[in-house]
Amino acid sequence: MRAASPLRVVAAGLALVMALAACGPQPPDAATLLKQSSQRMLGLKGFHFQMQITGFTGPAEPVQSAQGDAHPPDLHAKVNLKEGGILLEVEVIFNADKIYLKSFTGGWQQLTAAQVAEFFDARLLFDPQAGLFAAMRDTTAPYRGNSEKVNGHDAYPVDGVLQGPRVNQLLPLIREQGAYHATYWIESSSSNLWRARVSGNLFDASQPATIVFDFSNHDHPVSVSPPPLG
Amino acid sequence: MITPFRSARLRSVNRPALLALTGAGLFLASLDAYVVVTALLPMLTSVHIAVNRPEQATPIITGFLLGYLAVMPIAGGLSDRFGRIRIFAACLALFAFGSFLTASAPSLSQLVTGRLLQGAGGGALVPAVLALAADLYPAGDRSPVLGAVSALQEIGSVLGPLWGGLVTASSFGWTWIFWLNIPAAAAIIWALWPEIRSRREERRPTHLDWIGALLATAGLALLTLALYAANPEESPVGAGFIWQAPLAIVFLALFVWYERRAAQPLINVSRFRDSSFSGSALTNAIAGAGLMVALVYIPVLANAVFSMNASGSALLLVRLMLGIPIGALLGGWLAHRLRSYRFVAALGLVLAAVGFFMLSGWNEGSLKPHLIGPLTLADGELFLTGLGLGIEIAPVSAALLDAVGEAERGAGASFLIVMRLVGMLVGFSLVAGFGLWEFHRATAHLLPPLPGLNPNFAAQFAIYTLKVKQAIFDEYHLIFRATAIALLVGAAVAAATLRPLARPRWR
Numbered sequence: 001m002r003a004a005s006p007l008r009v010v011a012a013g014l015a016l017v018m019a020l021a022a023c024g025p026q027p028p029d030a031a032t033l034l035k036q037s038s039q040r041m042l043g044l045k046g047f048h049f050q051m052q053i054t055g056f057t058g059p060a061e062p063v064q065s066a067q068g069d070a071h072p073p074d075l076h077a078k079v080n081l082k083e084g085g086i087l088l089e090v091e092v093i094f095n096a097d098k099i100y101l102k103s104f105t106g107g108w109q110q111l112t113a114a115q116v117a118e119f120f121d122a123r124l125l126f127d128p129q130a131g132l133f134a135a136m137r138d139t140t141a142p143y144r145g146n147s148e149k150v151n152g153h154d155a156y157p158v159d160g161v162l163q164g165p166r167v168n169q170l171l172p173l174i175r176e177q178g179a180y181h182a183t184y185w186i187e188s189s190s191s192n193l194w195r196a197r198v199s200g201n202l203f204d205a206s207q208p209a210t211i212v213f214d215f216s217n218h219d220h221p222v223s224v225s226p227p228p229l230g
Numbered sequence: 231m232i233t234p235f236r237s238a239r240l241r242s243v244n245r246p247a248l249l250a251l252t253g254a255g256l257f258l259a260s261l262d263a264y265v266v267v268t269a270l271l272p273m274l275t276s277v278h279i280a281v282n283r284p285e286q287a288t289p290i291i292t293g294f295l296l297g298y299l300a301v302m303p304i305a306g307g308l309s310d311r312f313g314r315i316r317i318f319a320a321c322l323a324l325f326a327f328g329s330f331l332t333a334s335a336p337s338l339s340q341l342v343t344g345r346l347l348q349g350a351g352g353g354a355l356v357p358a359v360l361a362l363a364a365d366l367y368p369a370g371d372r373s374p375v376l377g378a379v380s381a382l383q384e385i386g387s388v389l390g391p392l393w394g395g396l397v398t399a400s401s402f403g404w405t406w407i408f409w410l411n412i413p414a415a416a417a418i419i420w421a422l423w424p425e426i427r428s429r430r431e432e433r434r435p436t437h438l439d440w441i442g443a444l445l446a447t448a449g450l451a452l453l454t455l456a457l458y459a460a461n462p463e464e465s466p467v468g469a470g471f472i473w474q475a476p477l478a479i480v481f482l483a484l485f486v487w488y489e490r491r492a493a494q495p496l497i498n499v500s501r502f503r504d505s506s507f508s509g510s511a512l513t514n515a516i517a518g519a520g521l522m523v524a525l526v527y528i529p530v531l532a533n534a535v536f537s538m539n540a541s542g543s544a545l546l547l548v549r550l551m552l553g554i555p556i557g558a559l560l561g562g563w564l565a566h567r568l569r570s571y572r573f574v575a576a577l578g579l580v581l582a583a584v585g586f587f588m589l590s591g592w593n594e595g596s597l598k599p600h601l602i603g604p605l606t607l608a609d610g611e612l613f614l615t616g617l618g619l620g621i622e623i624a625p626v627s628a629a630l631l632d633a634v635g636e637a638e639r640g641a642g643a644s645f646l647i648v649m650r651l652v653g654m655l656v657g658f659s660l661v662a663g664f665g666l667w668e669f670h671r672a673t674a675h676l677l678p679p680l681p682g683l684n685p686n687f688a689a690q691f692a693i694y695t696l697k698v699k700q701a702i703f704d705e706y707h708l709i710f711r712a713t714a715i716a717l718l719v720g721a722a723v724a725a726a727t728l729r730p731l732a733r734p735r736w737r
Contacts, residue, residue, distance in 0.1 A: 052278070086271070086275065086281050087274075087279065087280040088280050088281060089282050101680075104282050105670075105674075105678060105698060105701070106675055106677040106678065107674065107675070109680070230677075
């Protein structure tokens with residue numbers, strides 16, 4: 001019999017370590033992941049978000065994308081709106097129940113609640129009751145997939161179903177009928193939500209659309225101050 | 231059996247075919263030089279950039295020019311070392327890859343990378359094809375062939391915006407401008423494959439001035455970055471201007487210092503002491519800047535205030551582009567006839583300046599009044615601008631080529647293209663930043679009316695739209711007037727520095 005070469009010993013050792021690692025602490029089940037992550041996201045001192053809507057958005061839905069920093073209910077975002085086939089960028093600030101808009105030209109102006117309702121109440125997205133993080137707990141039939149890299153982080157995708165009326169609370173232009181497919185990418189160790197995706201016939205009964213949220217800078221403090229008007 | 235004559239005979243048989251194939255590749259790349267000017271808005275929209283952030287389109291244009299400028303000076307030397315056809319094929323493949331990245335771009339950064347590679351691939355084709363043509367034809371027969379190659383390049387760049395506008399307005403959309411490059415480039419490379427595989431091509435060991443090329447590219451890249459106004463609301467230049475601009479000057483000064491000591495420099499910098507050389511180089515750069523301003527801002531103006539689509543704005547630009555080749559022929563003929571470079575060059579630049587001054591008076595009704603039949607005054611103004619920009623080409627180029635003499639003619643021809651592109655790059659970067667900065671300054675207190683509980687919203691919004699249009703016009707008036715003044719400076723430089731024509735040798 002031949003003596004085992006040092007290389008083989010090392011290889012066998014490595015295999016053993018990997019096997020042990022694979023049998024290591026099991027990730028939590030889907031429902032627990034969703035609950036922990038929801039709690040974590042609702043308690044953050046601030047985060048950066050990016051939202052992108054693709055697919056059929058119809059004539060009624062002007063918002064195409066938004067990105068900014070939030071410490072709900074305060075947030076500061078740049079929003080891309082689609083008006084007659086062209087994209088326009090506006091900037092919004094929600095601060096202490098007041099809403100400010102910086103549009104195509106000129107400086108900041110304050111909006112009334114009626115005006116913001118016509119336009120886009122971005123506060124609803126991260127509202128502690130109506131918003132996305134609360135909706136994570138309302139997701140039914142959750143199923144955890146294998147770990148994936150999302151924006152450079154290992155995260156478990158959790159698939160589930162969100163009912164129409166629930167998603168409608170986030171973005172009032174979404175149809176209340178039917179149910180939508182939701183996926184959340186959650187990092188097990190930190191409970192950080194890195195990405196969330198809602199898809200289905202969101203804005204039209206027969207045409208699909210998808211909303212993707214990407215999050216970063218979890219728990220980096222965000223403070224939004226009212227802008228100078230004029 | 232292979233006869234000893236076969237190689238030479240094959241060569242002579244293949245000569246027109248080789249030239250036609252490489253010429254087709256050159257044409258393809260030259261189409262793409264300005265193809266984006268009529269497609270900018272849809273390109274921005276497809277990478278999710280809003281129309282009120284047009285500054286983000288600047289790198290789509292400057293990226294291509296920078297790639298072109300980085301590669302062009304060394305491409306001739308590379309083709310000496312590795313063989314013309316191989317370098318041609320490699321660069322055409324790079325161009326096709328850049329086209330792929332551009333067409334498939336999900337983000338602005340990939341779009342700009344694609345344009346940069348397109349420029350790098352396309353820029354190398356010009357010297358490679360010129361050198362190939364010079365290899366294939368003996369000295370006596372060369373000049374019409376070289377002329378044809380250069381003309382192909384010019385015609386391609388003139389047709390580019392029209393081609394881009396038509397494809398963009400079609401149901402295919404702008405990405406097909408770039409998708410179509412891939413099968414076309416593949417077909418050309420496939421046809422050239424036997425030549426690429428054969429080791430027949432002569433390979434000359436040459437010294438390549440890598441350091442010079444790197445210093446020049448670094449200087450230009452930093453300058454472009456320094457002038458890129460990513461946030462024109464706050465500043466007409468880039469945020470890092472304070473350190474980038476001086477660093478760019480350091481690199482360019484190092485380039486000049488290095489070139490003076492190099493055994494085989496990219497350009498013979500001592501030539502700049504000759505006022506006719508430096509004058510024609512500067513004039514050429516100013517004319518390039520003028521052309522770029524017209525190419526970019528006429529389609530954007532057509533789109534923003536005359537509500538034209540891509541093909542409509544391309545057709546408006548054609549009026550100017552038609553003037554360029556006619557002016558180029560006229561300028562060559564006049565310079566020869568009057569035996570004066572300085573007069574004809576200055577004449578062309580003054581005409582172009584007059585054209586820009588006229589364009590700077592445009593308003594919403596400017597496209598309407600008809601002069602004679604279907605022709606409007608605007609048609610005439612655009613044509614005049616193009617004509618002036620065309621007239622200047624021959625005398626300025628000839629003055630520079632005369633100044634460098636017979637031995638450095640090839641390098642001189644490349645230098646002309648380089649200076650034109652530098653003018654385009656710097657001129658456009660400046661105009662883009664300052665133009666938008668001025669627009670934001672003018673509209674800083676123009677608040678849009680908001681819907682909601684506002685009974686007068688419709689009326690207020692109509693007034694607001696008019697005011698925004700007026701601010702856009704004001705921005706254009708400023709840009710066109712500044713360009714006109716730059717062209718007048720160019721005319722003065724040309725009038726003061728260009729030497730008269732050399733007497734024909736046989737007298």
